[in-house]
Amino acid sequence: MNINHWIVKSLVCTLLFAVGGLNMYAQKDKYLIEAEAFQFKGKWSTDRSADCMGSAMLRLNGGGSLDEQFDALTVVNIMEEGNYNVWVRSADYEKLPGTRLFRLSVDEKPMKESGKHGKVGFYWENAGSVQLAKKQVLLRLHDTKRNFGRCDAILLVKDHSINPNEIDRKEVGKWRKNPVKIETKGSGFDNVSTPLLLSPDAEMVADMENPNIRVSFVKAGTNNQAIACRTEIKVKGIWRRFLSTMEDHKVFLVTAEQSPVDNDKFFPSWKNAVSKSSFTVGGKEYTVQSDEDYLNPYVAGVLSEAIPVKAVNKDNRSIEVQYITKNGSAITGYWTLPAEGNHVEVRLSCRPATDGMYSMGLSAFQPVPQPNVSNILLPPMFQYKRISPHPVMMLSSMMQQPLAIAESTIPLGGVMSSFICGDDTTFPQEWGSVDFSPMGFSVKNEQNVVQPVAFAPVMGMKDSHVKAGQVIERKFVVGILPAGWNEVVEYISDQVYKVKDYRKQKDVSLTEAMFNILDLMRNEEYGGWDAGLKGFYDIEGDPATAPTVVHAAPLAIIAASVFSEDEEFYLSRSLPTIEYTLSRSGYRWATDLVPGGYNKTLETLRLNPFNSQFNTSYYEGLHRLLGGLNPWLSSIALPGDTLRRTKGYSTQVLSWVQAISAYNLTGDEKWKRLATSTADRYIDLQIYKNSSQPVGLMAFYNTNVYAPWWDLIDLYELTKDEKYLKAAQYGASNTIAGIRSFPAVTENLQTIHPGNRFDGNTNLWWKGKEKYRLGFPRVANDAQEKQVPEWLVSPVGLGFEQPSTYFLRTKGKQVRPVFMSNWAPHLLRLYQYTHKPIYETYARNGVIGRFTNYPGYYATGYTDITLSPDFPYKGPDVSSIYYHHIPPHLAFTWDYLVSEAIERSNGNIYFPFCKQEGFVWFTNRIYGNEKGKIFGDSKAKLWIKRGLVQVDNPTINYLTAVSDKYFWVILSGESEQEESLTIRLDEAAGLVGQGDIVQYTEKGKTMKINRTGNAVKVSVPGKGFRALAFPLAEPRKENRYPVLKNGMKVVDMGEPFGKVFLFRIRSPFGWDSVYGFAETAPARDKEMSVSVECNGKSCRVASYPFEWSFYKLGMDEKAVVKVTVSSKGQTDKTKEIILNSK
16 A cells, blocks of 8 residues: 555545444434443343344343342433433233333432333333433343333434424434443452462373373472372473463362253353453442353352362272362362273262252363464364353353364464363263253363363253262363364364264165155155245245245256256256246246345346346256257356356355356356465465354355365365365364264164154244145144164264254253265365264264255254155254255265265266355365266266166165266165165166176275176175176267257337347256346336237236246247236337347
């Protein structure tokens, strides 16, 4: 920046500040205070509402105490003395009006009760007036009825003629003032000592070591009267301490007579927290408990350090340590080292001195000073440098990987990562819910410094309430690696939680499951397809004005007709999908405005291919799936030779990913250069680093919490640059951190549906305009009690959507992973290139044996209901059947099948792909029927559909393909052991000749296979691969269709219709279709209609959307389209457009 530019910029900034400052100080007599901005919220909670001034409010739950200690408090700086009128924006309701009451006090003067204005929703109530001096004034919100009061905002105005109900909300919003940030004084921890510094030559009391880690208890403190723990890790052959010579691994005890836990603030909180802070306003001291107090696990009761007083070696791998606590409770610690590895197993046994609630805690290694913190992980809420400002606990039941990690830079360079977790015996065979959690974790210690900490039992949980003398015993694991947090995640998964590749495929192969999903998509009644709207119903879309449909994976729908060569599917699903994506502005669409939905503005209802959410990658994929027959799509994919500027649905649309697609479309090296240069910055700023702001409860984990990494594999394949593969692995650790790793899966049976009951999800959503849920109302005994193998119903391997939909805060509601494992094929590809088993394990655990048809979205507990091929036809729908999720479920299933075959073949199989992306994490490779490679056959194309062949062993996944000379069957085994199977040629039998059938191994070794009639018997090794080449009876001729260069025309028909777009679309089936529409949004008052004629066919459209289609025109047939538009008060307009065949 040159000096002149800097001077001008500084002057502009100064002027803007001056203008803003004048505006601010011009409002010294008006104070709008948002309720959610109160500094001390007491028992009030923040909630969201579009009807609120700032889309948020403070709310009360029912019941509870009316004690003033639970009031919400904040301080406002009054800049002008005078008599102020006081207004409160509260909520009232049609049912039981005037009963949800609370009272505001201003400067400790009580105002009238609020919440009884009699209007439905939020409304300003005059609560009185108050004389205020120029000073800091306290505002207090007090519950008066224990009945769900709601406060949006408070307004103090000197002008008593002002009625905020009569003023535009935006104008009132200009009076907004921030409360004063008050500093508080807190109480310390009297029962916790300062960590001891340990001398290198301290006298040893007990010690143990393995090749990686050494644990010692040594004498320390004044006159060596104390005992402390010291841990060393071997790095490059040298024993090293962690960060300093400070003692490691403090043990503590939290005790209370009664300290119930609740989750109304999502994180566990304790209303009986012993910590109290104070502040002073106007000479008066106020004692408060803020959110940070309620949420602080160290003040859930009285915190007491457990002081080690004796340590003895039981053998060379274990140490027994005796601890004493302030309240007289005794703790024994059993410290054990495995034969090798970087962790220590710690079993703490507490004998309580008195009846009450008890929670033991263990802090791993040492506190990490802020400058040394390079990354933390407390999944799913805290990662990178997203650290809570104050200590909070994550319950193990709200976590997918129950652990806490602190990655630190160390004085000698590099990083070390300390961690704490449970072990594979910690977690009972329970699905998980708000009702119980065996452990809790934090990445802050009691001094608010970063340090991995674990608690068990969790204070307030049922197992924390014990009698005096009743022994509590819990296990912890602490460890350290001279590596980053990402490698620690892998270590804990493999070495501690021992996550195994445990899934089985017993009844239906993944291939047959895909066929079942395709059949469901064909079924309009149960598949949720609306032919008129050309999309799948959005079950959450309120149809008060119009039903909403969604296309979450349009390329998968188009590919399905291509790889199966199914012309009927193309006509009924693929072509309407193409038309939808050429016209609609987004993934979601309705025929009318939908308040609160995507289509809440008329602009979103305007039809135009150049103003939509469908990105360059989509149109490049469409071009390829249609066989390259429609190069005119390039002008839409790259308008003006630029990438489309689009926004995804709850995900980024990455320019470098679009540039890869542009390169694939054009072959222009400039797009490849753009992709690599932009991706390099992306890796640095979003993969290895990210924001430091903790994420919210509504953040989609796989798109908003960490940056998508899977497209980096595409860039690695394109450039062969290892840095992209390395970055993809780093990003994948975030994915794995969000996948369930517990409870351990055994070979035992377990009971499901006890008492012939399983609830799952129960909310009635929408199907079209009707309230609907398949199988509801439920019938008696529709979930039979039975015993099933643990592996069949285990959640281990499933990911989740977002924290708020995973961990439900309603008693009795279980956590909800999701079946949408779209990330699984990406992990398979990482396994292909790195051969790291964790990637294959997590990929398989998310997919194999999980479904035999579309299983719905949420996994809601231990059930096999969703595993039936008939589930989406019969229900009961315990998992939420989201119709628009069926295509993306197909997408990752298809991607998985092909990716598995490619990986298993050691690269001897390859098929071109395009990319479906832009809708949350539903990103997958989409394979059509472009020529690929199967061993030496470079003309092979995927061709797969039900009935080509039959495979009689469901443990085998299969693909089929065809070239000019061979029909291929590709087999991937999902069993641990070798499996025999019979392949029967059905529809394919007419193509196959009598020549030798050749079987290929993954290494390319071949052998001839005998054929008996139309059947072939083969064996596939455990989790192995085989490919069979059947010679064709005669060469299969490839259909070669002429390219359609000019398939789009635009004419302006004037207002109110605007532009009319016309498309000629060449299908892969040897015929063309004509599709057109007027861009106008709905305008009922104009009585509009469009009449269209095309080659002797005609139609009239008298309502929005003004669109039309004519199918099956000959490829050499000239399309003459005559469009006539009519509207109230205007002369009809007619234009004739010719769409040539070339």
